Amino acid sequence: MYRSEFPITKHYVFLDHAGVAPISMRVKKAVERFTIEALEVGLSNYKLWMDRVEEIRSDCAKLINADRDEIAFTKNTSHGLSIVTEGLDWKKGENLLVCEKEFPSNIYPWLNLQRKGIKVKFIPFRGGEILIEDIERLIDSKTKILTISSVQFSNGFKVNLKKVGELCRKKGVLLCVDAIQSLGVIPMNVREFHVDFLSADGHKWLLSPEGTGIFYCRKALIEELNPPLIGWKSIQNDYNFDHINFLLKTSAQKFEEGSLNIMGIYALGAAIDLLFEVGIDKIESKILSIGDLIIEEAEKRNFRVKTPKCREERGGIISIVGNFNPIDMKKRLRKEGIIVNVRDGAIRISPHFYNTEDEIFKLFDSIDMVTK
Numbered sequence: 001m002y003r004s005e006f007p008i009t010k011h012y013v014f015l016d017h018a019g020v021a022p023i024s025m026r027v028k029k030a031v032e033r034f035t036i037e038a039l040e041v042g043l044s045n046y047k048l049w050m051d052r053v054e055e056i057r058s059d060c061a062k063l064i065n066a067d068r069d070e071i072a073f074t075k076n077t078s079h080g081l082s083i084v085t086e087g088l089d090w091k092k093g094e095n096l097l098v099c100e101k102e103f104p105s106n107i108y109p110w111l112n113l114q115r116k117g118i119k120v121k122f123i124p125f126r127g128g129e130i131l132i133e134d135i136e137r138l139i140d141s142k143t144k145i146l147t148i149s150s151v152q153f154s155n156g157f158k159v160n161l162k163k164v165g166e167l168c169r170k171k172g173v174l175l176c177v178d179a180i181q182s183l184g185v186i187p188m189n190v191r192e193f194h195v196d197f198l199s200a201d202g203h204k205w206l207l208s209p210e211g212t213g214i215f216y217c218r219k220a221l222i223e224e225l226n227p228p229l230i231g232w233k234s235i236q237n238d239y240n241f242d243h244i245n246f247l248l249k250t251s252a253q254k255f256e257e258g259s260l261n262i263m264g265i266y267a268l269g270a271a272i273d274l275l276f277e278v279g280i281d282k283i284e285s286k287i288l289s290i291g292d293l294i295i296e297e298a299e300k301r302n303f304r305v306k307t308p309k310c311r312e313e314r315g316g317i318i319s320i321v322g323n324f325n326p327i328d329m330k331k332r333l334r335k336e337g338i339i340v341n342v343r344d345g346a347i348r349i350s351p352h353f354y355n356t357e358d359e360i361f362k363l364f365d366s367i368d369m370v371t372k
Helices: 027-040 042-065 079-086 108-116 130-140 161-171 262-279 278-300 326-335 357-371
Strands: 072-075 095-099 119-123 142-150 174-178 196-201 213-217 316-321 341-343 345-351
Touching: 027 042, 027 213, 027 262, 042 072, 042 262, 072 079, 079 142, 079 174, 079 196, 079 213, 095 108, 108 119, 119 278, 130 161, 130 316, 130 326, 142 161, 161 174, 262 278, 278 316, 278 357, 326 341, 326 357
Parallel strands: 095 119, 095 142, 142 174, 174 196
Antiparallel strands: 072 213, 196 213, 316 345, 341 345
């Protein structure tokens, strides 16, 4: 039903949504609508644009079960994470926890804190999984925050955020989640999971263009978190240009220091509308079913599956290793019109809800042609 929303299906079998995903027709139309209005009527539509921005902010809140005042728009995942790293009141000697195999956007902002005397403690990635026991073992009286991806980018391991959140709350440790590899395909509930901060860009599973992200800050922490960037939109009564009064906003909008990427937010809003229309639960079910098929086909060929096979422990990524060079295989598949990626020495396959079983069979038929 929704394949017509994705013209890329006419040219490719696209299985790299964990990388940079294609956009849908309705996202294209939303951007076109904005550019036409900007071209033909310009500032005359500014209030309508901002009204739509606030509607989309509410949708972003709904996506993660937050309040709209807890949502700020950012440039990307790194931007949101950096708001946390630079905004918290750090004391020399404190430490933080991060998985040793995180994507760099969830490592470098934290390593940058070492200049302040903050210790970075790495959680081991054992057999492609993060163990709750390892997290608990590393927490001590100086641990301020745990930062973790909801789904690991290399092999698709899905952390049990509920258990992690309960542990952090019990130990008095803040929880920051990089949700870019799950948001849009796996239900997220920041309340149930005791998440304090969350950051994600829209260009993967949310099916939106690069350059517009979502940042969540739990309401009770908004005042405590100091904006690392300040501008005119950080301030209450931001459109009162003639009167300077340095009072920060009391919502997460204080982290939006200047003019917003309205066109990007329009695109993000259209993408989220589509996901809501399909249903996040249905999307998750479809992706897990396709994942089951990928695992089955891989095991038929005696390939090693690096992703947990248990549905409760994986997201939309399936990583496989076989009797082939993954880099060469990726290139050969691209020539066949099949787009996958390589991470950590494995072929990484990441289908979305509009992909089909026939496309998975085509993928493995193409792999067979190379390996025989």
